[in-house]
Amino acid sequence: MTEPETPAEKPGKSPDNPYPVRSVSMLVKDWIDRLGTVWVEGQIAQMTVRPNSSTAWITLRDPSADMSLQITCPRDLVHNAPVKLAEGTRVIMHGRPSFFVGRGSFSLRVNQIRAVGIGELLARIDRLRRLLDAEGLFDPRLKRPIPFLPGTIGLITGRASHAESDVVSVATSRWPAVRFEIRNPVVQGPNTVPQVVAALRELDADPDVDVIVVARGGGSFEDLLPFSDETLCREIGKCVTPVVTAIGHEPDNPLCDLVADVRAATPTDAAKRVVPDAAAEQLLVGELRERSARALRNWVRREQHAIIQLRSRPVLAQPLAAIDARGEEIHRSLTAARRDVTRLIAVETERIGHMSARLTTLGPAATLARGYAVVQTVPVEGPAAVLRSIGDAPASTRLRIRVADGAITATSEGEDEAH
Known part of the structure; x- marks a missing residue:
């Protein structure tokens, strides 16, 4: 029995049937x-x-x-x-x-x-400008501040160009200790954008570089076209390190100037913006020292005058005067209080004496002293009672008679008929 033939594979679909x-x-x-x-x-x-x-x-x-x-x-x-x-x-x-x-x-x-045409290029640049502006790449709030005194400046410019010479010479003359990391890409022609972008990335990744300057001298509109390239503009916007652009002359305004953190009119202007003038700063330091010394002297004089005024006030010139015044006032108050208390005691003592005399006059002892007597019945049982009626003392009733100097006992003989 013969085996069925397998369908032929299409050319190029397997190693057994490759295409030539x-x-x-x-x-x-x-x-x-x-x-x-x-x-x-x-x-x-x-x-x-x-x-x-x-x-x-x-x-x-x-x-x-x-x-x-x-x-x-x-x-x-x-x-x-x-x-x-x-x-x-x-x-x-x-x-x-x-x-x-x-x-x-x-x-x-x-x-x-x-x-x-130039008109078409300008129209394209304008469309790109509006696009980047709508995305916020030109927003002033995103601009990074330039350090006051950068230790190392990253410089991107043409090799042996006037722009490189201007930036280096001006910056060195202003601050001799400044250092440079220089990259020399081509700044004109079709290779400008990739080489400048590569230099930007390299300098942005260097932790010693504090600011990056992209500089190029003047040129025709076509010569400066690479600096309005979208790729370069976006790369500048992504940089963490502040970027200063100095492309062409004052009238030139490529798009990278709008994206950069600082736009300088010329390479010389860029050097002046990123590096302070040592002589001017030294002069400023001297002026500030003089102003601070003058301000300090004025402050000392004001404080001395304030201290003198404080010391001349009575509370500080005679600090015990207030205490003495209060002491005299307290002494007068104590004297018045003692006088009032003494007067009150005398009045009350006199009043008590009068009341005591009245009580003595009205008391039973005084009455007895005038010849009166108090007669009490003395029952066999029970307490003695004051005799108030003749009916309370029948005959043979024992009586107790109290006089001024003592008491005597007696026996009642009954009612006195002669009376």
Whole structure:
């Protein structure tokens, strides 16, 4: 019995049935050919035009990203371009993507080249400015303060440029002890943005760098275009270290100036902003010392005058005067109190004497002394009782008669009829 045949696997889907190189190249070419023609904009990063070749090779770079595209075009198209093509020129190209199967390389075969006008560039910069402003990158509240005396200044500028010489010489003359960490990227052309961004990141990560200065001398509008690049502006906004920009001259105003913490008019102005003048600071210190000494002397005089006034007051000149006055007042009060108490005692003593005399006069002893007697019946049992009626003392009743100097006993003989 024969085994059933397995269906054949599609080419390129397993290691047993791979595609040959030519097939893959042709498939890729077919896919790319389906894209049709496209318009693309970029910045010329490199251009090669050989005298003995009819083809020109151009590397077109995206100014806002680290990406590039290989361009091929007829040599005459480069020579007849509406603007002189050179590294850094922004152009718009029309062409068809193509894949060269022999070398396995991709390029854009261009048949038209147009220049990007100044008006269009200005419009794009204005749109980017509004976008960054809406995101808050220009907000003054986000600006970081510049340190008063930076120990190390990070300087990003062109190699051996006037901007570097101006910043270093002016800063050193103002404060000789200042130190620099200098990075020299290209400041013109298609490689400006990636190199300046790399220098920014390196200096921002250095803990010894206190402030970063990005300086470039004057130039044409196209020369300063990289400093209005979105990638560079956002990188400045992300820096932790304060950033000072000095791009071009006073009228120039690239977008990175709006994002930076401080915008200087020129590289010389940037050096003056980040480094104090030692002579001026020394003069200021002298003035402050004189002002502080004068203020201290005035304060001492004011305090002395206040102390003299306090000491001249009666409470401090004669601190016991108030106590003496109060002592005299207390003495007078005590004298008056004693006088009043003595008078009250005398009055009360006299009143008590009168009352005692009246009580003595009205008492039974005084009555007896005048010849009167108190007669009491003395029963056999029970207490004695005062005789108040003749009926209470019948005959043979024992009587007790009390006189002034004593008492005697007697017996009643009954009622006196003669009476």
